[in-house]
Amino acid sequence: MSLKLTNVRKSYREPGGGMLPVLNVESFQLIQGEQVALVGQSGGGKTTLLNVIAGITAADSGSIVVDGTEISRLSEPARDRFRAERIGIVFQTFNLLPAFTALENVLLGMSFSGKADRTFAKALLEKVGLSHRLNHRPPQMSVGEQQRVAVARALGNKPRLMLADEPTANVDTANQEKVLSLLRKGCEELNVSLLLVTHSPEAAAQFPRVERLAEFNKPGAVE
Numbered sequence: 561m562s563l564k565l566t567n568v569r570k571s572y573r574e575p576g577g578g579m580l581p582v583l584n585v586e587s588f589q590l591i592q593g594e595q596v597a598l599v600g601q602s603g604g605g606k607t608t609l610l611n612v613i614a615g616i617t618a619a620d621s622g623s624i625v626v627d628g629t630e631i632s633r634l635s636e637p638a639r640d641r642f643r644a645e646r647i648g649i650v651f652q653t654f655n656l657l658p659a660f661t662a663l664e665n666v667l668l669g670m671s672f673s674g675k676a677d678r679t680f681a682k683a684l685l686e687k688v689g690l691s692h693r694l695n696h697r698p699p700q701m702s703v704g705e706q707q708r709v710a711v712a713r714a715l716g717n718k719p720r721l722m723l724a725d726e727p728t729a730n731v732d733t734a735n736q737e738k739v740l741s742l743l744r745k746g747c748e749e750l751n752v753s754l755l756l757v758t759h760s761p762e763a764a765a766q767f768p769r770v771e772r773l774a775e776f777n778k779p780g781a782v783e
């Protein structure tokens with residue numbers, strides 16, 4: 561099992577002072593290597609769920625086991641280290657460092673987990689069709705190219721779990737297909753589980769398993 565959530569709850573404090581319950585997930589699991597598309601209405605809590613799994617946002621209660629480790633029990637520095645080593649993340653907005661080249665961005669992602677490997681970084685950029693863009697910086701690349709660098713960077717630390725939050729939202733139609741299949745293929749080759757949030761029915765249709773958040777998340781429910 562690469563991911564197992566049990567009784568996970570998360571509320572946010574609203575500007576008015578009240579609490580807004582966003583997550584109440586009794587059970588959600590991914591087996592190693594599984595690829596799942598997560599869909600659901602805007603504001604439903606999809607990003608919150610990914611952030612809780614990544615340990616970026618702390619859950620209020622419940623158990624979150626990633627690759628055998630209960631991440632809610634880790635200290636913040638240990639959680640950051642765990643994320644760098646075991647979890648790959650692709651954001652809607654890429655989050656590349658603009659002053660660094662494509663190759664450096666991939667190498668930097670690897671160095672956070674302590675295993676920067678130039679040959680592997682180049683191979684990943686080649687895999688995503690960017691061997692001719694190794695020394696370009698993000699502002700010198702198209703949006704689709706930047707997202708492909710982000711995919712290569714996320715695969716760079718050979719994670720056990722890949723989390724992708726609408727990775728094709730800002731990419732044109734031609735590149736959407738490309739980014740998605742690179743992400744899926746890359747995860748498949750490295751036996752990485754993939755949980756991908758999307759609003760696109762076409763993107764979701766490519767996945768063997770599609771989950772609607774509202775079906776397993778009941779934030780209003782009381783015990």
Ligand SMILES: Nc1ncnc2c1ncn2[C@@H]1O[C@H](COP(=O)(O)OP(=O)(O)OP(=O)(O)O)[C@@H](O)[C@H]1O
Nearest residue numbers: 572573574580582601602603604605606607608609
């Ligand atoms: N830091 C925060 N403080 C307070 N409320 C928040 C915070 N972050 C998110 N929310 C609220 O939590 C709810 C869930 O947000 P989230 O971003 O997880 O939804 P989503 O399903 O990813 O939405 P979308 O599909 O529009 O991206 C929203 O109603 C949002 O307004």
